[in-house]
Amino acid sequence: MPMLEIKDLHASVGGREILKGISLAVNAGEVHAIMGPNGSGKSTLASVLAGRETYAVTGGQVLLNGVDILDMSPEERACEGLFMAFQYPVEIPGVSTAYFLKAAVNAIRKHRGEEELDAMDFLKLIKTKMKLLEMDQSFLNRSVNEGFSGGEKKRNEIFQMAVLDPKLGILDETDSGLDIDALKIVSKGVNSLRGPDRAMLVVTHYQRLLEYIVPDFVHVLRDGKIIKSGDKKLALELEAKGYGWLDTAA
Amino acid sequence: MTQLTSQPAPSTVAPSTGLLTEMLSAGPDHGTPWLGEIRQSGIRHFQRMGLPTTSQEDWRLTNVAELAKIRFSPAASGKAAAIGADITRPWSLRSTGANEFVFINGLFSPEHSTFSASAAGVAPLAQAAANPLWRESVFAHLALPQTNGFTALNTAGFADGAFISVPADLIAEAPIHLLFISTEAPHATLAQPRVCIHVGARSQITVVHTYVSTGGQPHLTNAVVELAAESGAKVEIVKLQREAQTAWHIGQDFIKLASQATLQALSLNIGGAVVRNNVQVRLDGPYAEATLNGITLITGRQHVDNQTLLDHAFENCPSHELYKHLLGGQASGVFRGKILVRPGAQKTDSKQTSKTVLLSDDATMDSQPQLEIYADDVKCTHGSTTGPLDDEQLFYLRSRGVDAATARSLLTYAFAGDVLGRTWHGPLKGYLEELVVAELHRLHLDRTTS
Numbered sequence A: 001m002p003m004l005e006i007k008d009l010h011a012s013v014g015g016r017e018i019l020k021g022i023s024l025a026v027n028a029g030e031v032h033a034i035m036g037p038n039g040s041g042k043s044t045l046a047s048v049l050a051g052r053e054t055y056a057v058t059g060g061q062v063l064l065n066g067v068d069i070l071d072m073s074p075e076e077r078a079c080e081g082l083f084m085a086f087q088y089p090v091e092i093p094g095v096s097t098a099y100f101l102k103a104a105v106n107a108i109r110k111h112r113g114e115e116e117l118d119a120m121d122f123l124k125l126i127k128t129k130m131k132l133l134e135m136d137q138s139f140l141n142r143s144v145n146e147g148f149s150g151g152e153k154k155r156n157e158i159f160q161m162a163v164l165d166p167k168l169g170i171l172d173e174t175d176s177g178l179d180i181d182a183l184k185i186v187s188k189g190v191n192s193l194r195g196p197d198r199a200m201l202v203v204t205h206y207q208r209l210l211e212y213i214v215p216d217f218v219h220v221l222r223d224g225k226i227i228k229s230g231d232k233k234l235a236l237e238l239e240a241k242g243y244g245w246l247d248t249a250a
Numbered sequence B: 001m002t003q004l005t006s007q008p009a010p011s012t013v014a015p016s017t018g019l020l021t022e023m024l025s026a027g028p029d030h031g032t033p034w035l036g037e038i039r040q041s042g043i044r045h046f047q048r049m050g051l052p053t054t055s056q057e058d059w060r061l062t063n064v065a066e067l068a069k070i071r072f073s074p075a076a077s078g079k080a081a082a083i084g085a086d087i088t089r090p091w092s093l094r095s096t097g098a099n100e101f102v103f104i105n106g107l108f109s110p111e112h113s114t115f116s117a118s119a120a121g122v123a124p125l126a127q128a129a130a131n132p133l134w135r136e137s138v139f140a141h142l143a144l145p146q147t148n149g150f151t152a153l154n155t156a157g158f159a160d161g162a163f164i165s166v167p168a169d170l171i172a173e174a175p176i177h178l179l180f181i182s183t184e185a186p187h188a189t190l191a192q193p194r195v196c197i198h199v200g201a202r203s204q205i206t207v208v209h210t211y212v213s214t215g216g217q218p219h220l221t222n223a224v225v226e227l228a229a230e231s232g233a234k235v236e237i238v239k240l241q242r243e244a245q246t247a248w249h250i251g252q253d254f255i256k257l258a259s260q261a262t263l264q265a266l267s268l269n270i271g272g273a274v275v276r277n278n279v280q281v282r283l284d285g286p287y288a289e290a291t292l293n294g295i296t297l298i299t300g301r302q303h304v305d306n307q308t309l310l311d312h313a314f315e316n317c318p319s320h321e322l323y324k325h326l327l328g329g330q331a332s333g334v335f336r337g338k339i340l341v342r343p344g345a346q347k348t349d350s351k352q353t354s355k356t357v358l359l360s361d362d363a364t365m366d367s368q369p370q371l372e373i374y375a376d377d378v379k380c381t382h383g384s385t386t387g388p389l390d391d392e393q394l395f396y397l398r399s400r401g402v403d404a405a406t407a408r409s410l411l412t413y414a415f416a417g418d419v420l421g422r423t424w425h426g427p428l429k430g431y432l433e434e435l436v437v438a439e440l441h442r443l444h445l446d447r448t449t450s
């Protein structure tokens, strides 16, 4: 059974169809890249998977380890092991990162039937993951994403993924806004989370990220549909020839 | 001093004094004939002006006409001792190290108060009348009886209150807490405290004034606070309005800052049925600095109207203002922030922000800045936002596993907590943070779906 199975997924916003029948299967241990030009529906797909209510699902199924998650709230999906790193993480003034993450970690642990972490154990966990992403201590007491640079926000997303330990990670344009050093740190973090029990969906419209996070499969999304799938060579081909190449090829 | 003046009602209309006229016997003169005279002038001004009406621009959104139809009795006098010692507990600030002065139904109650001998400089008004400083520096200097019907009524009839006098060069670590309790009664009651504060040059003090009620009868609190800070003084003043949902609360704070004096004011409004606060600050010397913050947490049919005036009379004065409102149920909020820059008040730097979160479709907010600027080299900015809790923030928190209710409560608390973070006095800040969490929960403001 695939870890994630998307079957003929349709979604619309304000009556306009954005996802027009997407099917995709991702097995545990695999990394799939979703590429595609701006506006093709990549972020919509990521948001629909995470449970954003702005989008109306008008058809299809999404199974996580065989269970349909489309009726679940965003928090239930997170507890079931789904994590999305946002393309544009929102700033939340007044909510400290430490407080928020502790609430999140313990909500998920509770759902899994594990004991909640006390302050000491939580801090220990946090510190190892902060080291992994080379983050500064002070950041724990800052409000969530408030005043962060674009790069810091992205790093914070991957840091949260490391802390929350999901089964499926969906990374939406995690490379945008990162300089090359930050890109390396973030990729190292992501790669350290790869493993036989975890799957990842890496959304990007540049090939650059895929040099660091090497995917097993690449899918090209265009106008709400997957128009081509292949292995990592497809990404290089796209880089060389541009998305227009697919129009003539199709 | 320019007031948030109520224009006298048009002469063709009789002033609305209603049953409140019955209350118009002058309060005690404490053996000082001049006080008797001021009280008489309060009576005359009230008879002339009556209660403000909604035809006056600054009272347009708060209708107090109903007050003229209620037969108020003065809050019970002289019975404070008969009230249980634990009556103050839910509102006590002793955990912050405060010296606490308790007033029951408008009268000072030494039995319920807790203060160290070193908290000298605080006196019930009955004694303050004998202190020339009271009259010369503060009393009826900042709050004139003719300002509006409520200052007139308070001047005529206040029974008690406090005079806080801080000598020069004194740093007071312990806050002073003035706790005004209106107790249960079989009839409508009226309490009119008067607080006068004089802070000497370069001194530092934190004062909290709290208004609460234990009964469910209609009652009116008509409070007047006058605060004069001498040059270089640092004053923090916190108002906690936590009255019952059957209360009318009119609170007017008149503040004057001499050169280089710094003010940090916070007004927290949680209770009351109909609440009107006027806060006016005159920056009365160069390099005086004022910060006015406010938090309103209301629901049901509560109405809170906050009106502020930052009166820049001298050059080089910064002022900062941040008012936040969290409104649930059918609550209505009003914010009017006026910034007045007088001729010559160059290099004024004033920033005003009003932010409102509406937690239900039926809650309403009316927020307006008002700038009156008569100098050319100044910086005045204002901004106002009103809307529901941020959807994107909610989704972000939920996408990490935090349930919807917890996410809402985190966001509502964060919204209000941001203001509390600016409190100077450490233990008081801790107290306020806990208070706001508890009140958000009690009022269900952390659970309302938007």
Ligand SMILES: Nc1ncnc2c1ncn2[C@@H]1O[C@H](COP(=O)(O)OP(=O)(O)O)[C@@H](O)[C@H]1O
Pocket: A013, A014, A018, A036, A037, A038, A039, A040, A041, A042, A043, A044, A045, A054
């Ligand atoms: N909340 C929304 N409201 C209206 N249109 C939207 C919304 N979200 C996405 N869209 C539209 O859907 C299309 C796909 O957007 P998106 O998923 O963000 O693309 P990508 O991430 O591939 O750049 C675009 O045309 C975009 O304008």
Ligand SMILES: [Mg+2]
Pocket: A042, A043, A044, A087, A173
């Ligand atoms: Mg996108």
